[in-house]
Amino acid sequence: MTPRPPRRLPPRNRTFVLDCEALSKATLGDQTLGLFVKAASRAGIRVVTSALTLLEAWDPRAGARTKAWDWTLSRIEIVYVDEAITSKAQELLTEAKLHGHKYAIDSVLAAVALQCAQRGDQVAVLTSDVDDMRRFLDGTPVAIEAV
Template sequence: MARARSRLSAGTVVLDCEGLAKWCEADLRVTALVREAQDNDFRVVVSAMTPIEAQDVSVKSDRLRWYLSRLKIEPVTEGIASRAIELLRGVGLHGHKYAIDAVVAATALGSVRPVVVLTSDEDDLSKLCGKAVKVVAV
């Protein structure tokens, strides 16, 4: 029997720091979104910057490593860095405060579509990604 199609179809889900942290904490909503994505052949990814930002002494490193092993960590390439700079310039934001958000946005914009970003920075990521990416607040 064929699997019923849900709201998601093959594409990419990008977790920002809060998305990753909530997944590691077994947040019910984020866990359900990640599970649905995986069940529907979405790639679940983070930027290589995200685990660094998510590092917190309250999260055991073994737990973080286990969750990271279940997704794709996208490198911060020269192309991603250049795109992040363009995005920051395009919306008038400073890299000192918004660098990681810009890298997450550039990663999302370079991913297989449709793309969903799970984030606590809904306003910032929406500015940086525009309408090409669905931004979901977590």
């Protein structure tokens, strides 16, 4: 599926939040996601992910692809997990009645997206886990787009 900027987002103050699959595709040479990151960077659109998502997406077997990894990360803002993000992620997990490692990083990414929305950005999460993200982000101003 080709990710496209959601139609409801105006051209200014856009932020796209990449989950593990979106980040992996972009760093492993997926043309669509790679071009998307490049175009967003050129247009001044923020592309972010969490530091934990970096760990989730890292594949040491992709050694020859480190140039693509480095290039992609040079165009992405990394949001580090601090107390505010952790607290919001815990709140999201509690509200969704979820726990454990299966949902922890997704809840952190949702907290990052909500933090971006709080600063006034129009935010979309590019994710392969649409159902999980809906558990955390339904009823919020954050759009969810499948990759």
